[in-house]
Structure formats: structure tokens, C-alpha cells
Amino acid sequence: MDRFAAFKWQALFRDWHILLEGLGRTASTAGLALLLALALGVLFGVLATAPWRSGRTVSRLYVSLIQNTPLVTQVFFLYYALPHFDIMLPTPVVGVLGLGVYHGAYVTEVVRAGIQAIHRGQLEAALSQGFSYVQAMRYVILPQAAQIVLPPMTNQAVALIKNSSILAMISGGDLMFQADSWSASTGYYGPAYLTVWAIYFAICFPLAQLARRWEERVRLSRGGEVTAA
Amino acid sequence: MMEELAALAQWHNVRFMAEGLWITLRISGLTIAFSFILGTLLGVMRYSGHWLLARIAAVYIESFRASPLILLILLFRFTMPLKPVNSGTLAMTLFTAAIVGEIVRGGLNSVDKGQWEAARSQGFTWWQTMQHIVLPQALRKMIPPLTGQFITVVKDTSYVWVVGVQELTGKGVIILGQHGSTL
Numbered sequence: 001m002d003r004f005a006a007f008k009w010q011a012l013f014r015d016w017h018i019l020l021e022g023l024g025r026t027a028s029t030a031g032l033a034l035l036l037a038l039a040l041g042v043l044f045g046v047l048a049t050a051p052w053r054s055g056r057t058v059s060r061l062y063v064s065l066i067q068n069t070p071l072v073t074q075v076f077f078l079y080y081a082l083p084h085f086d087i088m089l090p091t092p093v094v095g096v097l098g099l100g101v102y103h104g105a106y107v108t109e110v111v112r113a114g115i116q117a118i119h120r121g122q123l124e125a126a127l128s129q130g131f132s133y134v135q136a137m138r139y140v141i142l143p144q145a146a147q148i149v150l151p152p153m154t155n156q157a158v159a160l161i162k163n164s165s166i167l168a169m170i171s172g173g174d175l176m177f178q179a180d181s182w183s184a185s186t187g188y189y190g191p192a193y194l195t196v197w198a199i200y201f202a203i204c205f206p207l208a209q210l211a212r213r214w215e216e217r218v219r220l221s222r223g224g225e226v227t228a229a
Numbered sequence: 230m231m232e233e234l235a236a237l238a239q240w241h242n243v244r245f246m247a248e249g250l251w252i253t254l255r256i257s258g259l260t261i262a263f264s265f266i267l268g269t270l271l272g273v274m275r276y277s278g279h280w281l282l283a284r285i286a287a288v289y290i291e292s293f294r295a296s297p298l299i300l301l302i303l304l305f306r307f308t309m310p311l312k313p314v315n316s317g318t319l320a321m322t323l324f325t326a327a328i329v330g331e332i333v334r335g336g337l338n339s340v341d342k343g344q345w346e347a348a349r350s351q352g353f354t355w356w357q358t359m360q361h362i363v364l365p366q367a368l369r370k371m372i373p374p375l376t377g378q379f380i381t382v383v384k385d386t387s388y389v390w391v392v393g394v395q396e397l398t399g400k401g402v403i404i405l406g407q408h409g410s411t412l
Contacts, residue, residue: 003308068384070384070385070387070398071384071387072388072390072398073387073401076401076402080406081405162295162296162297162298163297165297166299168299168391169390176299176300183307189307190304190308193300193308194304200295200296200297200300201291201295204294204295204296205295
């Protein structure tokens, strides 16, 4: 049990600000990446259901290219390979870009499913009232889809927060990296990793529970709609 | 550009990458096999509603699902007397088992309750009902999400490069480092 001796825990809590710094970087990276993923997801999600064939092809290309390669490889590409083409991105940008583009592909699928869950008559009604396709999406379809996609979107946010630990592999200064470098310099791996585990749990578990509750509510409300109709 | 790519395609580079592919496949295969067994056990435990077993499974599943995989790989590497490739496989197995557990529970929940009542009324014990009636039906519904998860496992093996296991991604980074100046 000496891997988890008391004095090692004390040393960790003396250096608590190191973990706090990492938590800040994790939060800012995950937050910005989530915004990027949402933007990409809505854009490509709408394209995936668009009446134009080229739009659907582009969307499918993006999703299958990103979903079928590891996040590690994509981030390494930005971090190690791009400099050979004289493109040097700062590490925080690599983090936000890599995570945002990766999760954007998953958000795309979520948005696509959400749009397809809205009755086709809604779009036809909007178009017949003189809305353009984009206007119909913006004012009629997407607001209704938003409620349905909220639970899976929350699950994506949880996955994104966990995946932001990828920054540790490119010296990104996030929570995982700070714990890793602190324990590498002190040799006290056990306490640092277990504490970080507890922090991730404190963030991700409530979010996952929230998603579960929302999912139940959406299921009930949509079930009610069907019986009413 | 083409010459540089041709320089990369030398026999020793190809063999180097193939070694990485083999390690990736081995870690994936072991993880998929063991996490399926452990995950099924966890899913049945949580589904059973048994006051102790269900709670153990719930705590296990929620705590492993809330952790980044990379954290588990590092934790096991530095707190267990195992080779990095083995501690990495163990971390991936325990992590994936939690997700498989939830998939199994979802599959079991989707089986109609009438199946239970019918089997029990015919004299099947709880375990016999689970094994012969409910689990086989649940398994069929679990195939799509399980396939998705096992694809994720193959992608996730790239995380074990963080503890120096030279799987496919690791080999790629090494080759990039050697040939980078010419690319």
C-alpha cells in the first residue's frame, strides 16, 4: 500500500494549485472545442439532410473520415505532421481544433438524427408558406430538433471532456498532463491519478445523470405525442 | 513529394509498421474478448436488482465510465507490476467492460417481461431463464451497439502509445520523426 502512502497525498495537496491550473486548461479547451463541435455538427447535420446531393456527400465524407480514425492520430497529425508543411499551430489551438473536429463528426450524426425525427410535414408546411430551405431549418425544424438532441448532445459533452485528456499526449497542460508531470517529477503516481479520477468523476457523472433524466423526459413527451395523435 | 513518399515505402519501414499493426490487433482482440465476458457479467449483475451485486456493478460501471481511458492506462502502468502492453490491455479491458455492461443492461431491458413470466411459470430457475431465454434474445439487440463499441476499441488502442507501447500510431510517430526532415 506504500504506493498510496499518506505523505504522498500530503505532498499532492500542498501542490493543489498545479491541478487547479490543469483543470482551468481542461475547462477552457473543452468549452471552446464544444462550441466548434456544435457549429460543425449543425452545419454538416443540416447538410446531411439537405435536398442537394453534393451537400449530403460532403457531410458523409466528413463523418466517415473522422469517425473511423482515432482521435490520437488526428491530434498527432495536427501536432507532429503539420509543422513539416510549415504550419505551426500552438498547442491550445491543436487541442481545440482536434477535439472540435473529432466531436463535430459525432454531433453531426446527432443533429441528423434529430432533424429526421421531426415530422416531414413540418418542412413541407414551412416551405409552402414561403420560407426558404435555410429559413425553414432555422426557424421551424432546428428549434424542434433541439429538444430531442439535448440528451445525446450532453453525452457528447461528457465524452469531449474525457477526451480532452488527449492534451496530456502533446504537453497541453490540461488536468491529466499536470497530474502526469507532477507525478513524474515526484514519483507519487497513485495519489495524483486517483485524485484526477475523482475530479473527472465529479464533472462527468452528474452530466451523464442529467442526460439520462432528459432522455427519459423526451421519451415520455414524444410517447405522449404519438398516443395523442 | 512522390519521391519522399517512395522513400517511406521501403521494406524495413513497412515491416516496422506491420509490427505496430500486429500489436494494435492483439491489444484490440484481447480487450474485446475479455471486456465482452466481464461486461456481460456486469450487465447481468446490474439488471438482476440484487441488493449487493447490482450495487457493485453500478459503482463499477459509473466510476469507470466517468474516467478518461488515458488516465486508467497511466494509473495501471505506474501502480501495477506489469509490462506496459499488459497494463494497457488491462486498463482498456476494464474500461470497455463498463460500457459493454451498460449495453448488455440495455439489451436485457428491451426483452419483454412476458418472456420471464412464461419461462418461470414453466419451472425454469432464474439463472436458466437468463441463460436460455432472455440473454440470447438480448444478445441479438446488442449487436449494433456492441459492434460500434468494438470499433471504438480498435481506435482507442492508440492511447497505449502514451505509456510507450509501439502500436500503429506509435510506429507512425517514430517513422515521422526519422523521415520528417525530408518530408
